[in-house]
Amino acid sequence: MYRPSSRFFQLDHLRQLRGAEQVAAVCYRVRKSGIEFLLVQTRSGRWIFPKGSAEAGLTHAQAAALEAFEEAGVHGRMEEASFARYVRRKRSSVPAVETVVNAHLCEVLWLDPPQETGRNPTWFSVERAKRRLLEGRKADFGSELIRVLEQAVSRIQRLSRTTVRG
Numbered sequence: 001m002y003r004p005s006s007r008f009f010q011l012d013h014l015r016q017l018r019g020a021e022q023v024a025a026v027c028y029r030v031r032k033s034g035i036e037f038l039l040v041q042t043r044s045g046r047w048i049f050p051k052g053s054a055e056a057g058l059t060h061a062q063a064a065a066l067e068a069f070e071e072a073g074v075h076g077r078m079e080e081a082s083f084a085r086y087v088r089r090k091r092s093s094v095p096a097v098e099t100v101v102n103a104h105l106c107e108v109l110w111l112d113p114p115q116e117t118g119r120n121p122t123w124f125s126v127e128r129a130k131r132r133l134l135e136g137r138k139a140d141f142g143s144e145l146i147r148v149l150e151q152a153v154s155r156i157q158r159l160s161r162t163t164v165r166g
Contacts, residue, residue, distance in 0.1 A: 022088070023060045024051035024103045025068035026152045027076065029123070035156055037129040037149065038108060040071045040119040047122075047132035048145075050074070051101060064104040072121035073112040079105045084151045086144040103148050105155055126153055 026049050027038035039047040050071040055063040061080045068074035082102040090097045114121055124132055129149060134142040 021054045022051055022099050022101045023054050023064040023067065024049040024101050024148075025064040025072075025074065025078065025106045026083075026103050026148065027068055027072065027074050027106045027108050028152065028156060029108050030156065030160065033125070035126055035153060036123045037126065037152070038072055038074065038121055038123055039129060039132055040114075040121050043118065044136075046136045047129075049103065049148075050119075054102075060102050061104050064102075065106065068106055070115045071119045073114040074106060074108050074121075075110050075112065076106045076108040083155050084148045086148050089141065103152075105152055
């Protein structure tokens with residue numbers, strides 16, 4: 001016999017679940033002094049990679065490129081394949097929502113003014129980017145962002161060696 005579930009979901013929660021997959025653009029450039037990462041500020045002032053919802057009709061890489069352009073004014077080369085994933089937990093909603101973020105590496109070729117205001121795109125060395133990503137966050141989420149940054153550094157170094165030899 002069929003028994004309907006006694007658990008109901010609020011409409012707001014279902015709307016949040018719909019956007020439960022996001023993309024991030026881990027934007028970088030290589031200088032004589034080393035690798036630098038471009039971070040943007042959230043509305044609450046924390047530093048983060050440009051990111052947003054995966055868009056219908058776009059690949060994840062295309063959606064990440066769009067976010068980088070809108071939030072930071074980035075024009076660059078986006079890798080099609082995601083090099084890392086991390087989970088963003090939004091505990092402020094009940095029940096808590098976990099969002100998977102697929103991170104794509106983007107070599108920045110040039111910048112235009114961003115379309116979104118208040119994002120303040122800024123270049124940081126690897127060590128300063130790590131400090132900025134930890135500021136104002138719970139340790140577990142900050143550690144996930146540092147892991148992504150370290151994976152990006154490894155990938156960029158491998159790409160640089162391949163380009164030099166190739």
